[in-house]
Amino acid sequence: MPEHEVVVIGAGISGIGMGIALRRAGIEDFVILERAAAIGGTWRDNTYPGIGVDVPAQAYQFSYAPNPGWSRVFAPGHEVRSYVEGLADRFRLRPHLRLGTEVVRRDWDEELHLWRLTTSGGEITARFVVSAIGAFVEPKPVDIPGIEDFRGDVLRSASWDHTVPLDGRRAAIVGTGASAVQIIPEIARRTAHLDVYQRTPIWIAPKPDAAVPAALRRLYARAPRFQEAVRRAATRGVEYLLIDSVVRHRPAVTARLERLLRDTWYRTQVRDPETRAKLVPDYGFGCKRPSVSNAYLRTFNRPDVALVTDPIERVTPTGLRTKDGTEHPADVLILATGFRLASDPEVFRRTPVRGRDGFDLAERYATERLASYEGVTQPGLPNHFMMFGPYGWVGGTWHQLVETTAAHVVRVLGEARRRGATAVEVRPEAAARWTGEMRGRLGGSVFHGRCATARSYYFDHHGDLPYLRPTSSAQAREAAASFPLDDYLYETRHA
Numbered sequence: 001m002p003e004h005e006v007v008v009i010g011a012g013i014s015g016i017g018m019g020i021a022l023r024r025a026g027i028e029d030f031v032i033l034e035r036a037a038a039i040g041g042t043w044r045d046n047t048y049p050g051i052g053v054d055v056p057a058q059a060y061q062f063s064y065a066p067n068p069g070w071s072r073v074f075a076p077g078h079e080v081r082s083y084v085e086g087l088a089d090r091f092r093l094r095p096h097l098r099l100g101t102e103v104v105r106r107d108w109d110e111e112l113h114l115w116r117l118t119t120s121g122g123e124i125t126a127r128f129v130v131s132a133i134g135a136f137v138e139p140k141p142v143d144i145p146g147i148e149d150f151r152g153d154v155l156r157s158a159s160w161d162h163t164v165p166l167d168g169r170r171a172a173i174v175g176t177g178a179s180a181v182q183i184i185p186e187i188a189r190r191t192a193h194l195d196v197y198q199r200t201p202i203w204i205a206p207k208p209d210a211a212v213p214a215a216l217r218r219l220y221a222r223a224p225r226f227q228e229a230v231r232r233a234a235t236r237g238v239e240y241l242l243i244d245s246v247v248r249h250r251p252a253v254t255a256r257l258e259r260l261l262r263d264t265w266y267r268t269q270v271r272d273p274e275t276r277a278k279l280v281p282d283y284g285f286g287c288k289r290p291s292v293s294n295a296y297l298r299t300f301n302r303p304d305v306a307l308v309t310d311p312i313e314r315v316t317p318t319g320l321r322t323k324d325g326t327e328h329p330a331d332v333l334i335l336a337t338g339f340r341l342a343s344d345p346e347v348f349r350r351t352p353v354r355g356r357d358g359f360d361l362a363e364r365y366a367t368e369r370l371a372s373y374e375g376v377t378q379p380g381l382p383n384h385f386m387m388f389g390p391y392g393w394v395g396g397t398w399h400q401l402v403e404t405t406a407a408h409v410v411r412v413l414g415e416a417r418r419r420g421a422t423a424v425e426v427r428p429e430a431a432a433r434w435t436g437e438m439r440g441r442l443g444g445s446v447f448h449g450r451c452a453t454a455r456s457y458y459f460d461h462h463g464d465l466p467y468l469r470p471t472s473s474a475q476a477r478e479a480a481a482s483f484p485l486d487d488y489l490y491e492t493r494h495a
């Protein structure tokens with residue numbers, strides 16, 4: 001017998017949400033393995049200046065656990081972390097947590113119908129595994145030549161060292177993605193000079209942010225139905241912007257939006273026309289996840305902030321040299337250069353996942369187009385679920401994804417229990433049918449337009465778009481509750 005019925009890997013929002021779903025389904029024999037010393041995932045690791053949600057906090061919470069206390073419309077990161085910690089207490093997950101336990105390998109044992117997980121603390125066996133390792137699994141290795149020679153301080157967005165001084169120093173930040181958009185305005189106030197190295201500009205929209213008045217917070221606490229209505233409206237709005245508008249793409253609407261941003265918003269924010277032109281993306285809105293900020297673009301009006309668009313040639317001991325031969329001195333180098341995604345084969349070269357009949361997840365991702373069933377399971381990996389699998393990201397906010405996926409997992413586990421099955425695997429034809437349908441739905445999306453220069457993580461190394469689930473969240477919820485259970489093959493091992 002395996003040690004546990006279910007092992008969940010990762011204790012971020014996904015792992016905690018899955019743990020809650022298991023408890024609510026009456027499944028108590030599970031552990032959540034977390035490589036770090038604390039829970040919270042993204043919100044534990046990312047503590048850089050300015051960190052906060054880039055969708056309204058009302059949309060960034062579970063439907064069953066609304067928080068009336070968000071201090072701002074776009075809450076700061078530490079509040080999200082406290083929210084996740086609070087969930088672990090409220091839903092009594094602490095006894096299920098095993099912190100400081102990294103899963104370095106997952107092997108399916110065909111004979112015993114169980115998973116053998118090699119962890120930093122020894123082997124753990126489980127009948128079922130739920131992978132909740134997140135979308136952004138680890139920072140991308142930085143491949144700028146000379147970086148090891150730099151004699152100043154190096155800061156990384158995903159593991160910010162708050163003891164490194166910034167006040168009055170010259171800083172260089174590489175990257176202008178979502179994290180950099182939050183960091184740059186915050187640190188520009190403190191540094192003597194800041195060079196911002198931009199390879200690809202990002203579409204920035206105004207941020208409708210404000211402090212939430214105490215009276216409104218009290219109203220949320222007293223009138224949960226009202227808060228639920230606000231949560232739904234905010235969630236629907238995010239879904240419209242991030243999913244509907246790109247999947248059911250109408251070029252005329254996108255063009256109008258781009259014009260509005262470029263000719264109105266960017267124009268009122270950035271004084272210098274040359275700098276402004278460099279900050280406006282040349283790819284279509286939606287090709288890459290846009291961001292919101294009322295401070296980022298304005299920062300480039302400061303005399304002590306420079307936008308550098310010449311490619312970096314190398315890091316030198318005292319700064320950076322660009323391809324045009326200019327030396328840019330720096331005391332602090334900040335790397336905001338993105339993450340390896342859960343669809344990157346390298347993630348699973350480092351932590352192999354070996355399924356049935358020689359299935360190797362790294363090999364599969366490297367050589368074949370990504371596929372899944374409902375974004376949750378893959379043929380070749382029996383008893384194995386992914387909180388965020390190919391074509392899995394639904395609805396625009398992470399909590400919708402977690403609630404939908406967890407419902408799917410719990411349904412399969414329930415059916416396995418009912419049938420006394422010890423191995424459950426999605427049928428290849430079901431996965432092929434579903435994946436084909438998702439790819440087809442992406443046919444009319446924004447991604448088939450002006451995306452070539454976007455360098456968007458929505459595209460994988462095959463040129464496919466396995467990040468987004470191109471359906472509505474309502475459709476996904478309905479599918480999780482009603483997909484044919486016979487799309488899975490159930491087997492029973494007799495002792």
Ligand SMILES: Cc1cc2nc3c(=O)[nH]c(=O)nc-3n(C[C@H](O)[C@H](O)[C@H](O)COP(=O)(O)OP(=O)(O)OC[C@H]3O[C@@H](n4cnc5c(N)ncnc54)[C@H](O)[C@@H]3O)c2cc1C
Nearest residue numbers: 010011012013014034035041042053054102103133134398
């Ligand atoms: C800086 C930043 C800001 C973001 N802001 C937003 C936002 O505003 N809105 C939004 O919708 N999304 C945002 N996201 C996306 C965000 O990642 C998700 O919203 C959500 O937090 C993901 O939760 P998760 O639990 O799936 O993954 P994570 O938060 O990444 O948690 C995964 C956990 O698994 C653990 N883990 C990984 N591998 C192993 C292993 N092998 N063994 C054991 N443990 C392991 C990790 O340590 C981590 O604790 C942001 C992401 C980043 C990086």
